[in-house]
Amino acid sequence: MPRDENGSVAEAAAPLPKWAHPNITATGETRAQVPLVNSAGRGATTLWFNTGTLCNIACSNCYIESTPRNDRLVYLTRAEVAEQLDQIAERNWPTREIGITGGEPFMNPEILGILEETLRRGYETLVLTNAMRPMMRPRVMAGLLALRDKYRDQLVLRVSLDHYTQRRHDEERGAGAFKRAWEGIAWLHGNLFALSIAGRMRWDEDDKKARDGYRRLFRRKGVGIDWKNPKRLILFPEMDEAKDPPEISTGCWDILGKSPQQIMCASSRMVVKRKGAEKPVYLACTLIAYDTAFELGSTAAEAERPVPLNHPSCATFCVLGGASCS
Numbered sequence: 001m002p003r004d005e006n007g008s009v010a011e012a013a014a015p016l017p018k019w020a021h022p023n024i025t026a027t028g029e030t031r032a033q034v035p036l037v038n039s040a041g042r043g044a045t046t047l048w049f050n051t052g053t054l055c056n057i058a059c060s061n062c063y064i065e066s067t068p069r070n071d072r073l074v075y076l077t078r079a080e081v082a083e084q085l086d087q088i089a090e091r092n093w094p095t096r097e098i099g100i101t102g103g104e105p106f107m108n109p110e111i112l113g114i115l116e117e118t119l120r121r122g123y124e125t126l127v128l129t130n131a132m133r134p135m136m137r138p139r140v141m142a143g144l145l146a147l148r149d150k151y152r153d154q155l156v157l158r159v160s161l162d163h164y165t166q167r168r169h170d171e172e173r174g175a176g177a178f179k180r181a182w183e184g185i186a187w188l189h190g191n192l193f194a195l196s197i198a199g200r201m202r203w204d205e206d207d208k209k210a211r212d213g214y215r216r217l218f219r220r221k222g223v224g225i226d227w228k229n230p231k232r233l234i235l236f237p238e239m240d241e242a243k244d245p246p247e248i249s250t251g252c253w254d255i256l257g258k259s260p261q262q263i264m265c266a267s268s269r270m271v272v273k274r275k276g277a278e279k280p281v282y283l284a285c286t287l288i289a290y291d292t293a294f295e296l297g298s299t300a301a302e303a304e305r306p307v308p309l310n311h312p313s314c315a316t317f318c319v320l321g322g323a324s325c326s
């Protein structure tokens with residue numbers, strides 16, 4: 001039994017609980033980290049802006065728990081976005097793409113100015129939207145048409161259409177959601193916007209069956225979206241949070257045959273502004289929005305630091321995906 005210098009029995013150090021220490025796992029191993037380094041260099045190739053968590057609807061499986069009342073992440077302003085774009089340019093980040101997410105981005109009163117700001121600097125800009133009422137207001141439609149005329153395919157809209165049947169889509173998003181989304185999709189398609197569709201695979205269908213369902217829907221609706229192209233029809237597999245996933249130590253990379261560069265936080269960051277906060281902050285990724293331990297600071301320089309994989313989502317969604325490295 002260990003004794004201290006006075007000969008008393010020393011108290012054994014209490015074991016760490018899982019996910020408690022940024023650098024050490026519960027079993028005492030060195031926790032894995034992901035540096036912001038990728039094949040394009042140091043810095044994010046994709047920078048996301050969460051323009052606010054408010055949404056016009058409340059989907060049953062929204063990963064960020066958006067609703068018409070959830071304003072935990074408040075609206076970003078054009079000036080706040082511009083300031084961060086200045087910073088990443090000063091630091092020579094190899095950023096090619098700006099992603100705009102929410103909530104529903106078209107709820108943000110400054111969304112058109114934010115898009116102008118990212119597009120005029122030459123970034124490909126991807127907006128994730130439900131294409132419903134917030135996008136279909138006359139002021140927003142007019143602004144989008146002007147941006148399309150000026151920037152063409154540099155602006156891409158990705159519309160969520162969870163399933164190719166009205167029943168399944170409305171099951172997730174509420175009665176009438178499918179019809180409203182189609183009004184938006186038809187308008188975007190008819191006005192020649194660069195457009196993609198995001199579906200979910202949570203109904204025991206394989207990729208082939210789901211694509212075939214969308215193919216039939218697109219034909220019925222008369223829209224020529226390339227259902228075979230995974231960049232035009234993106235089908236997200238459903239991944240439930242595992243109950244008690246293992247922690248990720250540095251030894252896992254070799255065991256799994258993976259490298260830190262393959263993980264999303266090696267090439268992206270997300271800027272958010274919390275309710276009541278003075279400034280926006282950088283988060284490690286889009287998947288962990290509310291855990292303040294994943295804040296990296298309010299400047300691009302601070303956001304360059306490596307991310308310790310200290311969250312169950314890191315194991316479930318990014319590193320293990322059902323595998324084990326124990």
Ligand code: SF4
Binds near residue numbers: 064103
């Ligand atoms: S439309 Fe998107 S952001 Fe809004 S509740 Fe549904 S999944 Fe969440």
Ligand code: SF4
Binds near residue numbers: 284288309314317318
């Ligand atoms: S969930 Fe963890 S591992 Fe995955 S991108 Fe986010 S911080 Fe990185």
